[in-house]
Amino acid sequence: MSDINERLKGIVGENDVVLFMKGTPLFPQCGFSSRAVSILDHCGVKYESVDVLQDMEVRQGIKTFSEWPTIPQLYVKGEFLGGSDIMMEMFEAGELQEMLDEKDVARAE
Template sequence: MSDATSRIEQLVKAKPVVLFMKGTQLFPQCGFSSRAIAILDRVGADYDTVDVLQDQEIRQGIKEYSDWPTIPQLYVNGEFVGGSDIMMEMYESGELQQLVSGEAQA
């Protein structure tokens, strides 16, 4: 296991809901990351963010870790959920609210 992989593993398990994004929660650096933050805020999630722009190893490593080519990436309870488009679909169907509220109570 590479150093980046073990660091990512620790990050996704550190909190029930973790978003790997470009920028920070208060200052997203791309539209997709901004949309992901807005969705998580709308569902009232308690979450951590990881700014991939601050660490190139994490930026590349997260794509390999999830086998998903784009950022942002959402993890709930250590499991990869998807990017902002999937988050939006899950939000619109009510599935994301259930997933996040279920994990917050676990």
């Protein structure tokens, strides 16, 4: 399990914003992943996505890595934020955009 943890740590550490999701931003494979993509796109930030359906080791490993049982999962500057419900709450309250600005996250091009 340590190999997958190192791999996940690398992915999370190398990108300002990472969304572990089912599918891709162009073709999300569940409603929660679709909502997460919409929120990030609306915020206008550059983000890396990881399709957990393409790698079962990542799909199971991310749940242990974050101690969070569901997908999607959002990481910002190495910090785990939560899933789509938490993203939606933060977005609606203006907290997500504020945090992304404070952390000087790269903007989408």
